[in-house]
Amino acid sequence: MLELDSVAAGYPGNQVLHDVTLSVGAGEVVALLGPNGAGKTTLLRAAARALVLRDGRLRLDGRDVTRSSPQAVARAGICYVPEGRGIFPALTVRDNLLLFGRGLKGNDAVDRAVEVFPFITHRLANRAGDLSGGERQMLALARAWLTRPKVVLLDEVSMGLAPLIVDDVYAFVRRIAAEGIALLIVEQYVNRIREFADRVHLLRGGRISFSGTADELGSDEEILGHYLGATLPA
Numbered sequence: 001m002l003e004l005d006s007v008a009a010g011y012p013g014n015q016v017l018h019d020v021t022l023s024v025g026a027g028e029v030v031a032l033l034g035p036n037g038a039g040k041t042t043l044l045r046a047a048a049r050a051l052v053l054r055d056g057r058l059r060l061d062g063r064d065v066t067r068s069s070p071q072a073v074a075r076a077g078i079c080y081v082p083e084g085r086g087i088f089p090a091l092t093v094r095d096n097l098l099l100f101g102r103g104l105k106g107n108d109a110v111d112r113a114v115e116v117f118p119f120i121t122h123r124l125a126n127r128a129g130d131l132s133g134g135e136r137q138m139l140a141l142a143r144a145w146l147t148r149p150k151v152v153l154l155d156e157v158s159m160g161l162a163p164l165i166v167d168d169v170y171a172f173v174r175r176i177a178a179e180g181i182a183l184l185i186v187e188q189y190v191n192r193i194r195e196f197a198d199r200v201h202l203l204r205g206g207r208i209s210f211s212g213t214a215d216e217l218g219s220d221e222e223i224l225g226h227y228l229g230a231t232l233p234a
């Protein structure tokens with residue numbers, strides 16, 4: 001489904017990603033883990049083509065989209081939900097849904113969102129910026145799903161949310177994965193990764209330093225060792 005092949009990307013004067021190769025299949029949840037500044041957000045932005053790739057290839061369903069515009073990549077089915085959630089705070093919840101659900105008829109966008117997150121029905125007239133952090137995350141997920149994506153890129157999906165809300169968020173992640181959507185998720189909570197991710201990549205200094213299943217990640221001490229770039233003594 002989504003493939004990054006030897007990708008190099010970054011910002012003017014700061015190449016962040018080096019030779020990053022990974023793939024996410026239909027219905028698969030792949031987690032990205034790594035210390036602050038490792039390049040996790042940059043990797044998601046490269047996968048959404050929000051950054052120009054300096055080297056390497058980006059493919060969706062085998063089609064090369066390395067040089068496609070971010071809009072074309074979004075239309076092709078790659079949906080990026082940034083850490084700030086990517087919604088319009090000054091617009092009402094209803095208008096956010098209608099905006100992202102363009103192409104859906106009448107109230108279909110609202111109905112689909114309410115079906116997955118029932119609380120939305122009571123918040124339609126509220127400004128999105130007035131929602132709680134958890135509600136904003138759910139609105140962002142609902143609007144991502146409205147676009148009928150093939151791939152969803154989620155940054156820091158559970159950051160700052162209460163554990164019960166994170167449960168709801170991950171129940172939704174599981175649901176859309178079961179529908180065949182490919183998910184690439186930046187997540188700091190290793191326990192959530194163990195619970196939900198089919199595969200994990202650990203980024204350090206813009207390079208992948210570990211790839212494997214959540215079980216293969218090992219103990220928390222071993223993960224810390226990956227973070228520090230050293231094997232800790234037993």
Ligand SMILES: Nc1ncnc2c1ncn2[C@@H]1O[C@H](COP(=O)(O)OP(=O)(O)OP(=O)(O)O)[C@@H](O)[C@H]1O
Binds near residue numbers: 012014016036038039
């Ligand atoms: N817009 C930007 N312009 C220039 N450099 C940037 C920009 N955004 C990020 N960087 C730099 O790129 C590097 C990787 O940042 P990135 O946000 O991808 O890391 P991260 O792993 O997501 O970190 P965090 O866990 O703190 O969000 C850092 O050195 C950061 O300072």
